[in-house]
Amino acid sequence: MEEKDINEQESLLLIQQMINTAKHEQKDDGRGWILWGWLLFLVSLLTYINLYTRWFSTYYFWSYFGFLSLLLLLYSVVKYYLFKRKERAKTYTGELFQKLNVGFFITIMFIIFSMNTGLQPMKGFPLLIGLYGFWILIYGTALDFKPSIIAAYITWGLGFAAFFVNSFASTMIFHGLAALVGYIIPGHIAYVEFKKLNR
Amino acid sequence: MFKDLDPILHSQLRLAVMSLLIGLKEAEFTYIKEKTNATAGNLSVQIQKLKEAGYIDVMKQFKDNYPQTTCKITPLGVKAFEDYVKNLQSYLSVKK
Numbered sequence: 001m002e003e004k005d006i007n008e009q010e011s012l013l014l015i016q017q018m019i020n021t022a023k024h025e026q027k028d029d030g031r032g033w034i035l036w037g038w039l040l041f042l043v044s045l046l047t048y049i050n051l052y053t054r055w056f057s058t059y060y061f062w063s064y065f066g067f068l069s070l071l072l073l074l075y076s077v078v079k080y081y082l083f084k085r086k087e088r089a090k091t092y093t094g095e096l097f098q099k100l101n102v103g104f105f106i107t108i109m110f111i112i113f114s115m116n117t118g119l120q121p122m123k124g125f126p127l128l129i130g131l132y133g134f135w136i137l138i139y140g141t142a143l144d145f146k147p148s149i150i151a152a153y154i155t156w157g158l159g160f161a162a163f164f165v166n167s168f169a170s171t172m173i174f175h176g177l178a179a180l181v182g183y184i185i186p187g188h189i190a191y192v193e194f195k196k197l198n199r
Numbered sequence: 200m201f202k203d204l205d206p207i208l209h210s211q212l213r214l215a216v217m218s219l220l221i222g223l224k225e226a227e228f229t230y231i232k233e234k235t236n237a238t239a240g241n242l243s244v245q246i247q248k249l250k251e252a253g254y255i256d257v258m259k260q261f262k263d264n265y266p267q268t269t270c271k272i273t274p275l276g277v278k279a280f281e282d283y284v285k286n287l288q289s290y291l292s293v294k295k
Contacts, residue, residue, distance in 0.1 A: 089226040
């Protein structure tokens with residue numbers, strides 16, 4: 001590109017092209033959602049099976065999930081500060097997501113703490129599902145990604161329904177479904193779309 | 200009556216830089232160069248013109264002993280860009 005005069009139509013076309021280029025920086029490849037979603041789904045499924053087989057204590061798999069999540073969080077923090085991988089372009093949505101993720105994880109910690117200090121897990125897990133829905137809606141809206149926006153409302157529906165079940169096994173079914181609908185499916189769709197965009 | 204199109208923005212590379220920066224919080228020189236397919240020398244000149252007009256801020260620092268230039272659009276630049284687009288649309292709607 002050079003410094004040259006352009007006519008009005010060329011100007012408008014150029015503006016559109018550059019704005020689309022900037023928009024690509026805001027696209028998410030969905031891999032984080034896929035990983036998080038599959039972990040949640042797997043732990044829900046293993047817990048459900050464990051409730052009938054009684055291999056381990058009830059929250060055995062959730063304890064390991066919590067430990068793994070803390071390790072992943074630590075790894076992300078260390079990777080960010082130690083290797084200082086600086087993005088060449090910063091977006092407003094990128095900043096928003098950083099803050100959103102911090103808030104999300106802190107709130108999850110609050111709910112988990114509550115479940116360990118008196119709140120019944122059968123009430124705590126629907127709260128977690130409700131929080132997932134919130135995160136999914138904000139992400140979907142900021143990225144203008146319809147599958148996530150739809151998924152958020154379905155996730156909230158599942159979370160609300162989970163309040164009325166009468167067994168922890170059923171809570172795990174709803175939680176697993178919420179992970180599937182809210183993270184796994186939109187994550188895979190986002191991944192496919194991201195790949196197409198970057199071909 | 201039509202307003203004249205801002206001569207600072209009515210230039211291919213400068214308009215490309217501003218259009219890119221309007222959608223981003225900030226961007227490095229190397230990123231802008233890659234996305235606009237400009238040469239380093241020409242891009243430096245155009246960025247300097249935009250900086251002198253007050254449309255962008257340019258921050259220079261050293262990272263691992265390498266110079267790093269980061270550009271960010273200013274509120275004045277956002278206003279100038281919005282006015283430019285509005286005037287552009289007026290021209291185009293009359294031409295139709």
